[in-house]
Amino acid sequence: MHTLLEVIRRDALSAFKAWRLWTMLAWNDILLRYRRSILGPFWITLSMAAFIAVLGVIYSRIFNVDVATYLPFLTLGYVTWGFIAQTVNESCGAFQEGERIIKQLRLPYGLYVFRVVWRNFLIFLHTIVIFVPVALVFRVWPGAHGLLAVLGIILLLANLNGIAMVLAILAARFRDIAPIVVTVMQILLFATPIMWPVSSLGGAVWIAQINPFYHFIELIRAPLLGDAPPLLSWTVALGSLILGSVLSLLLLNRAAKRIVFWV
Amino acid sequence: MASIIVSDVSVDIPIYDVSSASLRKMVLSRAVGGRFAQAGSHVSVSALKNISFEARHGDRIALVGNNGSGKSTLLRVLSEVYPPTSGTVRVSGRVSPLFDATLGMSMDATGWDNIYMCGQLWGLTRGEIEAGIADIVAFTELGDYLSVPVRTYSTGMMLRLAFAIATLRAPDVMLIDEVIGVGDGRFFEKAFARLRGVVERSSILFVASHADDILRLLCNKAIWLENGSLMAYGDIKEVIAAYRGSRGSDDVRMHGADTNTVRPVVPA
Numbered sequence: 001m002h003t004l005l006e007v008i009r010r011d012a013l014s015a016f017k018a019w020r021l022w023t024m025l026a027w028n029d030i031l032l033r034y035r036r037s038i039l040g041p042f043w044i045t046l047s048m049a050a051f052i053a054v055l056g057v058i059y060s061r062i063f064n065v066d067v068a069t070y071l072p073f074l075t076l077g078y079v080t081w082g083f084i085a086q087t088v089n090e091s092c093g094a095f096q097e098g099e100r101i102i103k104q105l106r107l108p109y110g111l112y113v114f115r116v117v118w119r120n121f122l123i124f125l126h127t128i129v130i131f132v133p134v135a136l137v138f139r140v141w142p143g144a145h146g147l148l149a150v151l152g153i154i155l156l157l158a159n160l161n162g163i164a165m166v167l168a169i170l171a172a173r174f175r176d177i178a179p180i181v182v183t184v185m186q187i188l189l190f191a192t193p194i195m196w197p198v199s200s201l202g203g204a205v206w207i208a209q210i211n212p213f214y215h216f217i218e219l220i221r222a223p224l225l226g227d228a229p230p231l232l233s234w235t236v237a238l239g240s241l242i243l244g245s246v247l248s249l250l251l252l253n254r255a256a257k258r259i260v261f262w263v
Numbered sequence: 264m265a266s267i268i269v270s271d272v273s274v275d276i277p278i279y280d281v282s283s284a285s286l287r288k289m290v291l292s293r294a295v296g297g298r299f300a301q302a303g304s305h306v307s308v309s310a311l312k313n314i315s316f317e318a319r320h321g322d323r324i325a326l327v328g329n330n331g332s333g334k335s336t337l338l339r340v341l342s343e344v345y346p347p348t349s350g351t352v353r354v355s356g357r358v359s360p361l362f363d364a365t366l367g368m369s370m371d372a373t374g375w376d377n378i379y380m381c382g383q384l385w386g387l388t389r390g391e392i393e394a395g396i397a398d399i400v401a402f403t404e405l406g407d408y409l410s411v412p413v414r415t416y417s418t419g420m421m422l423r424l425a426f427a428i429a430t431l432r433a434p435d436v437m438l439i440d441e442v443i444g445v446g447d448g449r450f451f452e453k454a455f456a457r458l459r460g461v462v463e464r465s466s467i468l469f470v471a472s473h474a475d476d477i478l479r480l481l482c483n484k485a486i487w488l489e490n491g492s493l494m495a496y497g498d499i500k501e502v503i504a505a506y507r508g509s510r511g512s513d514d515v516r517m518h519g520a521d522t523n524t525v526r527p528v529v530p531a
Binding site (some may be wrong): 019101105262 | 276277279337342343344345346360362363366367370371372380383384387
């Protein structure tokens with residue numbers, strides 16, 4: 001317990017306090033990626049929108065569901081998944097990405113992880129706008145429940161910080177972690193109820209329920225579609241937040257002195 | 264008042280080649296009951312061995328020694344980037360490491376943007392950066408170039424900008440690793456003058472360099488490192504004389520062939 005508090009004070013809080021720095025680095029990463037492009041990060045918005053439109057029309061027929069129900073569902077699930085998957089994948093390189101800084105300045109390690117999460121959150125804000133026209137066309141009105149999505153997004157952000165820290169540390173030490181993570185996330189795209197409704201699992205609904213990513217998505221998707229997310233999803237998200245935070249802090253405490261030699 | 268106490272510090276730097284950094288080795292060593300444990304345990308280089316010294320306000324210390332003698336490692340220990348494997352380092356005062364002047368520079372951002380971005384990375388507040396703008400503009404002589412992306416700059420222009428930002432604030436402890444030996448003669452003169460200004464305002468200075476002339480102008484003490492061990496610490500003239508003396512006839516080759524050797528024109 002004592003070590004935990006010490007790591008929180010030394011690394012987590014001081015990293016958080018340097019928010020100007022990681023928000024600046026994150027924004028600069030996005031600018032760099034889309035330099036001299038007219039649409040900039042809206043390219044991701046455009047390509048996601050095209051993907052959702054095509055998939056939405058075809059899959060609604062395959063699953064035999066009304067396109068007016070399916071498309072808003074797919075939009076929210078896929079956009080949220082894009083945020084989760086990209087963050088998780090990129091977190092594996094968080095420390096390698098900051099190598100030059102790490103080798104010169106003693107800054108809290110959380111900073112590099114926050115940078116990755118924030119960068120992808122900014123991209124998420126660019127892509128979630130796809131939902132606005134979809135909601136207007138198909139007359140989806142979240143109502144008061146929609147506010148719960150804000151809480152869902154905060155919980156997701158908090159969860160991603162823990163997951164990203166654990167992966168950043170492990171992947172800096174073991175270079176095989178990154179490709180493993182990419183593979184797992186690829187499989188999870190199809191194994192998580194994103195492109196298919198959870199009801200189509202029938203009796204095997206546990207397949208979705210043991211998957212924390214399903215619950216993260218559900219906490220954002222359900223309220224924006226006008227439903228209250230199930231209690232189970234809140235419980236899982238809170239539980240994984242506590243577990244992930246403790247694990248990441250303990251791991252950071254163990255690794256902090258060696259990360260500089262790993263990058 | 265800044266002070267540094269280094270006592271009995273050793274640093275072992277683990278070397279991870281591709282295979283020892285991979286999971287396979289670790290999984291294998293578990294699976295076969297530790298038969299490959301040797302392969303799983305990594306090789307390490309002992310970069311510093313039992314170093315002890317103290318530095319006080321007003322000490323301007325030159326670090327001399329051959330390539331691989333531990334100069335850069337010592338600077339990284341003092342900047343708290345490398346944790347010592349054993350021993351303790353006590354540094355009081357604000358430390359500013361200047362190893363890589365172009366750190367944080369973004370090629371696609373304008374000069375102005377880079378001033379703010381790099382400034383923040385160096386730990387300056389927006390207020391401090393704004394207060395220093397005039398100084399940076401005067402030193403870099405970049406004028407309108409500050410409004411275009413750094414990508415279009417020549418190496419010298421980029422270096423001037425990076426150097427101006429990195430030296431904007433005088434820290435208590437300043438650590439410099441071979442940054443001034445680049446650029447043309449005129450840049451060197453200006454950089455050197457600026458560095459002297461910064462050095463005079465900071466409390467303790469460490470400079471690692473192969474250019475004895477620069478070291479003599481900036482420093483009053485010297486540390487001689489050899490294979491990670493401290494050979495001598497004291498007055499700069501005596502230490503450099505001992506260091507050069509130990510090299511004997513190697514001296515000629517050292518100045519000629521060593522690519523790390525920098526011999527800039529020193530202003531009169």
